[in-house]
Amino acid sequence: AQRVTQPEKLLSVFKGAPVELKCNYSYSGSPELFWYVQYSRQRLQLLLRHISRESIKGFTADLNKGETSFHLKKPFAQEEDSAMYYCALPTGGGNKLTFGTGTQLKVEL
Amino acid sequence: GAVVSQHPSRVICKSGTSVKIECRSLDFQATTMFWYRQFPKQSLMLMATSNEGSKATYEQGVEKDKFLINHASLTLSTLTVTSAHPEDSSFYICSAFSGTGTTQGQFFGPGTRLTVL
Numbered sequence: 631a632q633r634v635t636q637p638e639k640l641l642s643v644f645k646g647a648p649v650e651l652k653c654n655y656s657y658s659g660s661p662e663l664f665w666y667v668q669y670s671r672q673r674l675q676l677l678l679r680h681i682s683r684e685s686i687k688g689f690t691a692d693l694n695k696g697e698t699s700f701h702l703k704k705p706f707a708q709e710e711d712s713a714m715y716y717c718a719l720p721t722g723g724g725n726k727l728t729f730g731t732g733t734q735l736k737v738e739l
Numbered sequence: 740g741a742v743v744s745q746h747p748s749r750v751i752c753k754s755g756t757s758v759k760i761e762c763r764s765l766d767f768q769a770t771t772m773f774w775y776r777q778f779p780k781q782s783l784m785l786m787a788t789s790n791e792g793s794k795a796t797y798e799q800g801v802e803k804d805k806f807l808i809n810h811a812s813l814t815l816s817t818l819t820v821t822s823a824h825p826e827d828s829s830f831y832i833c834s835a836f837s838g839t840g841t842t843q844g845q846f847f848g849p850g851t852r853l854t855v856l
Contacts, residue, residue: 672849673743673832673850674783674832674847676844716783725771725845726788728785729782729783731781731782732781732782
């Protein structure tokens, strides 16, 4: 079955520290993976997708097929990065997405 | 671009009544929209896929007679929670899929908080 796992419910880091939000997937074939972010009281929005290999707000994510991972990284956390982060995987055709359980990132001063 | 709106943002109703939630893609056409349910501090759970001009596709365990979905145009999908009960209280989120243009993917509405008394 196609599945996304985010093992950490909460990740607390200090401002300026590196951040790594973990995401592991189970998928047969070549997956297209996404990271979505939900800031407090705001809607869910796309942060980045692996096929575009872009860096948004300093975040990057590399698809590691050997480890079946798509971890989200940022070298220096900022206070405004505090949010809920979801890893997502297309499943079942028709552009459906399966979301991980999410990781709450808290950046402390 | 790729803005999705939902109406209402918040609704409180009595048990046994029906509630309609609208999802609109404001600046693009969406042949496919999705309806999710999100419980407090939990992930989004896909309820159904709304297809313009055809019947919605429901996920396993979601009652199609309880959660009626209509996708009458390329910019509007509605979710009607029929005979609502307190256990239906939740945060309902829609998304619209854009497969063309420079912005592609699922774009999410702000959500609707339903409270059933």
